[in-house]
Amino acid sequence: MKGIYDEALSSFFRNIDTRSGGDGPDIYKGKICSLKARALLIDMEEGVVNEILQGPLRDVFDSKQLITDVSGSGNNWAVGHKVYGCQYRDDIVEKLRKNAEHCDCLQCFFIIHSMGGGTGSGLGTFVLNLLEDEFPEVYRFVTSVYPSGEDDVITSPYNSVLAMKELNEHADCVLPIENESLFDIVNKIHQMINSGKLGSTVKQNSLVTSSAGSAKSVQEKPFDAMNNIVANLLLNLTSSARFEGSLNMDLNEISMNLVPFPRLHYLVSSLTPLYTLADVNVPSRRLDQMFSDAFSRDHQLIQADPKHSLYLACALLVRGNVQVSDLRRNIERLKPSLHFVSWNQEGWKTGLCSVPPVGHSHSLLALANNTCVKPTFIELKDRFMKLYKKKAHLHHYLHVDGMEQSCFSEAMSSLSDLIEEYNELDATKGGPRTDPSRLKIAV
Amino acid sequence: MSIVTVQLGQCGNQIGREVFNTICSDARGAHGLCSKKENESYHDTCKERFFFEEESEVPVARAVLVDMEPKVIGQTLSMAARSGCWKYDGHSHFCQKQGSGNNWANGYSVHGPRHKEAIMNLVQKEAEKCDRLSGFFTIMSMAGGTGSGLGAFVTQCLRDAFPTSFILNHVIWPYGTGEVIVQNYNSVLTLSHLYQSSDALLVHENDVIHKICAQLMNIKQISFRDVNQVIAHQLGSVFQPTYAGEGGLLYSRNPLGDLMETLVPHPEFKMLGLRNIPQMPENSLAYSTFTWPGLIKHLRQMLIANAKMEEGIDWQVRPPRLGSSIPSGCSTNKPLHFNTSIANLVILRGKDVHSVDLGSFWDPSLYTSWLNPQDAFHAWKTPRAFNKYEKSASLVSNSQFLLKPLDNVVGKAWNMFASKAYIHQYTKYGIEEEDFLDSFTALEQVISSYTIL
Numbered sequence: 093m094k095g096i097y098d099e100a101l102s103s104f105f106r107n108i109d110t111r112s113g114g115d116g117p118d119i120y121k122g123k124i125c126s127l128k129a130r131a132l133l134i135d136m137e138e139g140v141v142n143e144i145l146q147g148p149l150r151d152v153f154d155s156k157q158l159i160t161d162v163s164g165s166g167n168n169w170a171v172g173h174k175v176y177g178c179q180y181r182d183d184i185v186e187k188l189r190k191n192a193e194h195c196d197c198l199q200c201f202f203i204i205h206s207m208g209g210g211t212g213s214g215l216g217t218f219v220l221n222l223l224e225d226e227f228p229e230v231y232r233f234v235t236s237v238y239p240s241g242e243d244d245v246i247t248s249p250y251n252s253v254l255a256m257k258e259l260n261e262h263a264d265c266v267l268p269i270e271n272e273s274l275f276d277i278v279n280k281i282h283q284m285i286n287s288g289k290l291g292s293t294v295k296q297n298s299l300v301t302s303s304a305g306s307a308k309s310v311q312e313k314p315f316d317a318m319n320n321i322v323a324n325l326l327l328n329l330t331s332s333a334r335f336e337g338s339l340n341m342d343l344n345e346i347s348m349n350l351v352p353f354p355r356l357h358y359l360v361s362s363l364t365p366l367y368t369l370a371d372v373n374v375p376s377r378r379l380d381q382m383f384s385d386a387f388s389r390d391h392q393l394i395q396a397d398p399k400h401s402l403y404l405a406c407a408l409l410v411r412g413n414v415q416v417s418d419l420r421r422n423i424e425r426l427k428p429s430l431h432f433v434s435w436n437q438e439g440w441k442t443g444l445c446s447v448p449p450v451g452h453s454h455s456l457l458a459l460a461n462n463t464c465v466k467p468t469f470i471e472l473k474d475r476f477m478k479l480y481k482k483k484a485h486l487h488h489y490l491h492v493d494g495m496e497q498s499c500f501s502e503a504m505s506s507l508s509d510l511i512e513e514y515n516e517l518d519a520t521k522g523g524p525r526t527d528p529s530r531l532k533i534a535v
Numbered sequence: 536m537s538i539v540t541v542q543l544g545q546c547g548n549q550i551g552r553e554v555f556n557t558i559c560s561d562a563r564g565a566h567g568l569c570s571k572k573e574n575e576s577y578h579d580t581c582k583e584r585f586f587f588e589e590e591s592e593v594p595v596a597r598a599v600l601v602d603m604e605p606k607v608i609g610q611t612l613s614m615a616a617r618s619g620c621w622k623y624d625g626h627s628h629f630c631q632k633q634g635s636g637n638n639w640a641n642g643y644s645v646h647g648p649r650h651k652e653a654i655m656n657l658v659q660k661e662a663e664k665c666d667r668l669s670g671f672f673t674i675m676s677m678a679g680g681t682g683s684g685l686g687a688f689v690t691q692c693l694r695d696a697f698p699t700s701f702i703l704n705h706v707i708w709p710y711g712t713g714e715v716i717v718q719n720y721n722s723v724l725t726l727s728h729l730y731q732s733s734d735a736l737l738v739h740e741n742d743v744i745h746k747i748c749a750q751l752m753n754i755k756q757i758s759f760r761d762v763n764q765v766i767a768h769q770l771g772s773v774f775q776p777t778y779a780g781e782g783g784l785l786y787s788r789n790p791l792g793d794l795m796e797t798l799v800p801h802p803e804f805k806m807l808g809l810r811n812i813p814q815m816p817e818n819s820l821a822y823s824t825f826t827w828p829g830l831i832k833h834l835r836q837m838l839i840a841n842a843k844m845e846e847g848i849d850w851q852v853r854p855p856r857l858g859s860s861i862p863s864g865c866s867t868n869k870p871l872h873f874n875t876s877i878a879n880l881v882i883l884r885g886k887d888v889h890s891v892d893l894g895s896f897w898d899p900s901l902y903t904s905w906l907n908p909q910d911a912f913h914a915w916k917t918p919r920a921f922n923k924y925e926k927s928a929s930l931v932s933n934s935q936f937l938l939k940p941l942d943n944v945v946g947k948a949w950n951m952f953a954s955k956a957y958i959h960q961y962t963k964y965g966i967e968e969e970d971f972l973d974s975f976t977a978l979e980q981v982i983s984s985y986t987i988l
Binding site for chain 2: 099196197199339340344345348350351354405417418423424434438439440441442444527528530531
């Protein structure tokens, strides 16, 4: 029994008529025939992509959506960005165009990558640039996995800082993610399940709760469960665009409300309730507790401390049976413990989507533009400087055609400037509040 | 005469549907508490005003639905059709896919010009379906991008295309603690632009209606639908048929024209507030009785003391004494918190309306000095009860009601503007800092004018 292909599905998938051979025309309404993801998978190694093509999602991607190579980027941003960028540019543009043509109305690109390696970081930011050139009107949301301090890729600070410059200049919004936070969240879910408290009912053997990605197997395949959390982030982010609600919040609204100055577009995300798609039976919380949880560090996808830093803006996207009065009551309750910048004291953007996530009665995604990301960037800068001062591994980069020392110094200065912008805002925190005097009108 | 409603953005469409629902169910209702003839006359006038009658089909609302994303219009159309009592014209809507991103500049400078022709074609079609067009009623919120920005643009187009028709903008004032972070910018830009093309702005504040839902309607988990239903009730109480003068034999034909004539004597003063009493949960209605003197007394004090609802009225506020040798236009001797009016309109619906004594509203001390109370106060009545309320009294007031909210919004917007936050989002679409300054200047002027009443 196949389901119906509707607007919600159409945001992420095409529906192909496979009866007329491999690449039939798109079916815009009606029963699901064959779903194809609106996506491009790019990797300079084949292992990961091959695994996907052999797994349960193999029919969702076809060869026209893949760009792979064999040797990888050697954890070298320059190889990813300059060498492969140049080599695959035309192929990437062509495939992007094909994908875009199949869209009625293309609103947003999601770029998902890591900062510390070579391909995701280097080729990924090359693609980001490309998207701006080829599709300037389309929003670019980037989900970036930042390396932790104990990252075993020695050159990850170089790769990350070089990538940061690109994110500063070409991304509309960045959602930084840290593996440490994801790991902690998965462990927390594991504990909740093992403590025996059961939540809402989802069938054990349903497609949603297939054994892949279960927190139970957290020791064997930690990344699957951790990645599931990020997937939930993207689901919740787009829920209001896909489903109806009394106060819709589209992706372009997120960018509009959460980015007061062009480069300050790094958003701290937190999700509640916490669950992986395989373990939806986590106990559900009272509604108000859900709001409190969203402001707890346990629920954040990066290690940061927004409560002790300055909020520039905050968005709350609620799903499920939650009404405007619930939203307002909780904002009033939580507001006093948060510091908002003087020119945005009531800086809340809210959205109400009627459809909750599978297996839950409600959920909340909080996105904060907060100066608490500054320490993360400062740490990155410090790790970069440690290597750069000694010129460690620099030659691997400078060997690459098109790569010069100035690339490093420019990237460094871009990061420093960003940190400085956050510093200036932090300096206003807690200071005396003098509102600017109003215009005087001649009577 | 007919009114064409233009529903703009999510808010405009959600409210619009509730308004037509309320009007339709009131007109069909058997709670008119009046003669059959009266009821029929009311029903017919209401029909002509808001609906287009097709043979053997449900009445079709005289409305154009506009939104830059499809979900809300889709819902609005289907919910109306499901009611079984009325529906929208299946072709009378325009939508896009992208939305306006809460960006006034996007709504005004990009979507506006791009879709002007398509939207105005729909409006023209609706206008032509009217035997006689009284004017346009647009519903929009100030906080978002479509209702506010595209709404301001469409209002301008309406003014250009229909120079002799009346335009009343129904504007929703967002919650003070944001729904949208840039709502104060969007509000300032909307209000300043509307002021140029609109005849009057009828305002509902979300915070106020929310309080009514909580304290008067006893709703526990208040939804936007609850808020919208209260707003629809209040609007219905103004727009359903009434008799204009004493001893009138026919229902007024030109509600918008009459409204403008009575309430907007000067183009500098276009901000209208609305109060409606009583307001209570439907299941309490049967157990409550009201007297006209009681309702009138409350309504008058709500006017003077600027009370937003029937609870918590400050009875200490009194009108200033007249007859002292104070030069006209000097506001210093007016007691604090006293709400000075330019013009007021009271609308009474229900049993024994003709016996009501409205003398207290003719008190000259309520009004600014440059208008005679005879010209400043009007009353419309009908014995036909409204929306299951045995007696219902509304006040549409051109007074200092909205001075404080306006001042607040301008203040917050100015504060943000001084830091230049979010300005790049607007300049991207062609709204420059000078445009902001023009809007601020225009609104400071309005604030100043209302302050020195």
